[in-house]
Amino acid sequence: MAKKDKGRISPHFSRLAPVGEEAEETLHAIVLGEADALVIETDKGPRVYTLKDANEPYRRLVEHMADAALIVEDDGTILYCNGRLPRMLGRASVISLDFLDLVSPEDRARTKRAFAEGAEADTSIEAKLVAGDNSGVAVRASITPMEFAGRRCVAVVIVALEDIEALKASEARWRASEERLELAMSAGRLAAWDLDLLSEEVVWNRWHLEMMGYAPNEVTPSLRAWWQRIHPEDRDRAIEAFERAKNERCEYSCEYRVVRPDGTIRHADARGQFHYDLQGRAIRSYGVVMDVTERKQAELGLQEANRQKDSFLATLAHELRNPLAPIHNAVHVLQKKHGAGDPDAPLFGMIRRQTEHLTRLVDDLLEISRISCGKIELRKEPIDMSAIARDALESCRSLIEKKAHKASLKIPGAPLGVYGDPVRLAQVIVNLVNNAVKYTPAGGVIEIETAREGDEIVCRVRDNGVGLRPDARVFDLFAQIEGSEHMSEGGLGIGLALVRKLVEMHGGRVDAQSAGPGHGSEFIVRLPEDDGPSIPQSAAETDPEGVETLRALVIDDNHDVGESLGMLLETLGTVVRVTYDGPSGVAASVEFEPDLVFVDIGMPVVDGYETARRIREQARGRQFLLVALSGWGQDEDRLRAREAGFDLHLTKPASVDDIENLLRRAGDPKFRQASAATPRE
Template sequence: MNQKPSDPERSPAQAKAVPDFLAAGGEMGALMRAHDWRGSSLGPPALWPQALRTVVRLMLNSGHPMYIWWGADRACLYNDAYRESIGPERHPGSLGRPAREVWDEIWHVIGPQIEQVMSGGGATWHVNQLLPITRHGRREDVYWTYSYSPIDDEHAPGGIGGVLVVCTETTQQMVAARRLATERDRLAQLFEQAPTFMALLRGPDHRFEIANPGYLRLIGHRPVLGRTLAEALPEAVEQGYLARLDQVFASGEAFAASGAKFSVEAVPGGPVVERFLDFVCQPIKDADGTVTGIFVEGADVTEREQAQEQLRIERERLDLALGAGRMGAYDMNLRDGTLWWSPQMYPLFGVSAEDFVPTPEGVLALIHPDERDTFLRLRTQAIAERRPFFHEFRIQRPDGTPVWVGHRGQAEYDAEGRPLRSFGVTMDISERKQVEDMLRDADRKKDRFIAVLAHELRNPLAPIRNAIYLLRRIDAADPKVGWCHDVIDRQVMQMARLLDDLLDVSRLTRGQLRLRLQPLGLASVIEQAVEIAQPLIDAGGHALTITLPAQSLDLEGDLTRLAQVFSNVLINAAKYTPARGAIALDVQRQGDEAVVTVTDSGIGIAPQHLARIFEMFGQVESALDRSQGGQGIGLSLAKGLLQMHGGTISAFSEGVGKGSRFEIRLPLTPQTAPADSAEARTEPGALAEPGYRILIADDLRDTADSLALLLEAMGHVVEVAYDGEQALRVAEAMQPEVVLLDLGMPRLNGYEACRQIRATPWGAAAILVAQTGWGQAHDRERTREAGFDHHLIKPVQPEALVALFRRRA
């Protein structure tokens, strides 16, 4: 039950008057004066006990936040300074109301504190007490520092009428302190976890106050706190760091260093290691600007310095290598044209770094005028196609010296594929170009030598071959003589084939060999190849087995060259197979290819030599030490000719002494009527129709005379001349139907003799045949331009002449 305060000394009349103690108090004084206290447990103010009136007067006149709880229900009174803290939710509605109703949300905290005071427990003091309340529409964490003091009243139960609260809201201070603590913790974590090293040194003797783990790692975790630099790190003193700190302390100016060397024991008592540091020494000043200490912060950049040193060494090596290779490097920004040259580029282009600034225009001016457009076109095309580029061109140095250079580079592109920069190297290739010129000249001389050699070797073969044919006709009955004839004939033909191979290889390597493609039946090619190789196969006593498919295999090819391929493989098998061996030639169709396999029972091929046998002049040593020899070009020529036909050749052998197998593959044409050789075959002994008037002109008398005897034996009328002028005189006298002219005759060569014969009335209808040891493509073209109908290579085979005469007939 609530009891209103009473004062026995006051009369009812006095209770109705406005009490003096409420005369002031600002807004709260006015509210209290105007408040209807009849519904409050306090009753009219005029009847309030003197103790309450005194405290209320004190509260209303104080600028410090104060609060009063009075009576059994702890009615609430407060001043202007306090009302700012409670918000519209409690002001002014809480005036005179019971405390528990007003502060229900925090009563569990303040209720026991109030009861402690009211029950005589004495005053209480609370610092930064958290009291979450709702104000201004939201719940807040509010902090207070306050005191609860008892208000004595002799008329109240227990002598205590209420509680005076003197308080200060400390919410802002607490939030600021919390933020400060958070920031301090964050800074402490940064200080502890920083990858850099940090230390604070105080006083002129530079005594360590703090040092983070990074600093301790740098100095080998030695104890430094509380010690001076000289005590903790004597090696730093020796290296001048103490003097540097003294300078900063004395001047008050910061000092920064980059890549400074610091020798320190990374492990206490361990070896001294060399570290490199970036650091700043920042003076710390008090309010009046006096330096009190130095903050040191930095990073261990040893790895960076080592990498830079390694980079310097690599650059030095690169410069040495570029200089030794007479090459330089460049880097050009394709957006703005900025061009960088390495030092080696200047002497390469014959300019000096002092006088020449590399620009795209300036460099282009140094390129030979004949090369500029090509250089720009190739580089632009390579950049557009996003591929590296290499170009060889001439530059013209300022002193007029021409220099060949090789330019190799590539471009770098952005994310959209646009070129950003172009970089690469340029090298002096003048010596290489000179060597290439020398090699080309040597190659021309080699080709000329081979051609001359073949010509000179063919010339003596012609009379030998002619004499053999004559002897065979004169003395064909004696088998021993016939055997001698056959041996000589075979060797002459073998020599001619070797010379042909040598010339063909020369043409093949220079890309001057041309194919005469025509529809062919593979059987006719095999037949001609066997005919070429048969003499050598027979001489070795070998058994040759040929297996052909029943169906014709047709292809597009050069009959002579394909026959040359297969004959070379057969001859190779015959040469490297011991006497009375076995050779098998098998032809099959596999899909769109013809597969020809030549197998022999010969000396075999060691595994390590299989890859070499198709190389030019590649010969392998045989375990049987055979002396068949050879030029080492037959299989290489066969491979090249097959590749020109779109074919391949492979070699297989199980080893030395176990024979060999060669597999040739050629593409077939769609099946049509079987093709055959365009050239008619003539038996060597067959005779042409007799009665032609024939002039033979050759400065080699044996060749001319032997061929004349042979043709006369065939029934022709033959005249002989031994130089060009004599040939013209004889021709004018006999008006021959066929003229066989050597090209290299004295006094008048065969070309000019041909032209003059063609110019005569009777010469226009004559058959003019060049017989020569020169057989290359340009030789044939030259004879055609001179007016020859045919070009025959010495030694001229009688069969070829017979076929020629028959075609004319």
């Protein structure tokens, strides 16, 4: 035990004999349990204080407080103080001093009254203390009554007012930040949640209540109340996404519909995160929910507009193809009858070329719409890219010769295998060659080259035409090459956009290169090489010589289309009968005994599909080639025609080449046997 004069401890027992400046260390020893008691000599005699029953963790907490903590006897003597007050005042120690001696003279009376009040009930006071250098330190003291070693004392917590002002400023900044966040969330109508995963209690802001359709005091926020408002078709998916994000420790993200009590549906986009304890348990989730109803409605509106656009384009193509078909057929009949020496032959040629050009425009317009909507299904097989390039060049030969271009083809001796749709890849090369033909002045040079480069098969189409600007976006839909209007033969700017989409659908890419305007251009198609099965050889075509005269039945409610197709077939050496509705066509298929039948799909009353089914039900209904004719040319139209019993589907206007190929097939006995043996639904 140690005894101490006021302000200084003097030796009394040998085991504890600290000097005055060690008084605070002695008290610390008692707090830490290293000493049992402290004797302090005061004007009223020695007093003994023990702290051996104190809670050590609590003592340590007090020692490390940011605020000054004191125990003051009712006469003002400081019995205990942590280290904060000495540092605040710049003094070595304050223990055993009279607290009022530390208060500035003008505040002592108020402070004494406050301490007297604090001995009975909690109170506080703001005053100025005197630092070691006689400067003033403004503080706020909170005073509460307590007993210490059986004596009446007060506990005092002192905070410097400059710390309070800093705290107030910090609180003001926090409130301002909260207000800004609230304004931002209100402006965005962001619903927010804070979920206790252990109790499943949720804190929602007002926007969350509003989104769910709850009145402010209608429901106690809970996870169950949340799930109940989610659309039944979306609920399991939303819960599964929540649980998966929690278990996988990733961000929660889910879109779902909310059904309000009045039946209205809102679309929500929820994003959240999770907080985990030291054992790895998810204990909290918080996040926001955005009302995306307007966005969803806009998306649905765009989808509907896109659907209507596709429907309009398909209808437009159908309506355009119907008048194109008789014009196309009639001009071929006239050319066949009058021959090249007729004075009107140039006019017939002009009509034929423009009809074919208009047909290509309609086809391109439909193709880009179908590809954009993902309605194109590739029919892939092993093919030789060199053969595709060679056939494409031959398809463009008439256009090349018309402009007196010099075209060359460079291909290797060995096949260049790719796995692709031969029709679509031929379309790619034809479009590139046609583009070169159109944008190269008469007498130009066009080169086509195929090669193997690494693990890619490459096809290059070069020309010495108008060239490209460095910033040209030639593969964009409806793009036109600037400064070449006088050379272009017309077009919608769709061909190259089709090329890019078709190549990408094959897992390849296409690039355009040019040294600039007037220096020509080069288009490079790169496709993955196929090292699969060998490339099949083309089957030999049936020799048209010696084929017997065929009988063809045409069924079309449009008299001009039916009659013109009949005349075209007659010029090709076929015996023809034309009928103008389904029932009479079915009857003619029995009476006339045709080798092939052309049926228009869009007939009234009994359409082409039903007509085909009825024909197939006849005794000879499986012994001839059944061909669908329609202005509708999408994949689903072809599939539906096949399901109705048609062998082939031709889009109006059918080319003479297609019809001649059909006549060869219809005259082939092997085909007739296969057709008759093939069951159809």
